[in-house]
Amino acid sequence: MAILDPADMDKDLSVGEVAERSGVAVSTIHFYESKGLIASWRSSGNQRRFPRDVLRRIAVIKVAQRLGVPLATIAQALKTLPDGRTPTAEDWKRLSAAWKADLDERIAVLTKLRDGLEGCIGCGCLSLGECPLRNPWDELSEDGPGPRLLDPR
Structure with missing residues (x-):
């Protein structure tokens, strides 16, 4: 150097x-x-x-x-x-404060995911209809089990 x-x-x-x-x-x-x-x-x-x-x-x-x-x-x-x-240090303080809320939110989501994973491992189901880790946004599960043909329109 x-x-x-x-x-x-x-x-x-x-x-x-x-x-x-x-x-x-x-x-x-x-x-x-x-x-x-x-x-x-x-x-x-x-x-x-x-x-x-x-x-x-x-x-x-x-x-x-x-x-x-x-x-x-x-x-x-x-x-x-x-x-x-x-x-400056003051600039960094301002920038990092703006990112803190996002980091806190991601930590909360990861903590919830981790805690849910422990429960999922305990039950071992990995159910498509009920497991919030395997299929968290499944809106079609209310129609019962099995595949669905979705309208591509």
Whole structure:
């Protein structure tokens, strides 16, 4: 890893430097850019250059992904940040608070699923007509067992 010269602190980064410093692949950086998560500009030599704040933005993206936040949701959140400024702890607090309710809801659903799974293993039925894990949205079960031909119209 190259040692950063303090004189270079105000300089923009190449895609390779961003990859090295952020720990993500160059292809991932290109992907993030194509999805509008980060932005670059082209130098006079047509080289892609990134402002330094992209490193913090990539860190936010990676943490949010580990939490299971979809990239589209991350992109919407990042659009609320001002361009040309490194995201702050206050920015992160605001972004993560917005994702907390969704995470709490997913945890509740998974807990309910886990608890239902324990009961299902206990009964062993896996009934198409009654099992909420095997067939949770079955509206035709009221018509009795067996297959149904659905009208494709």
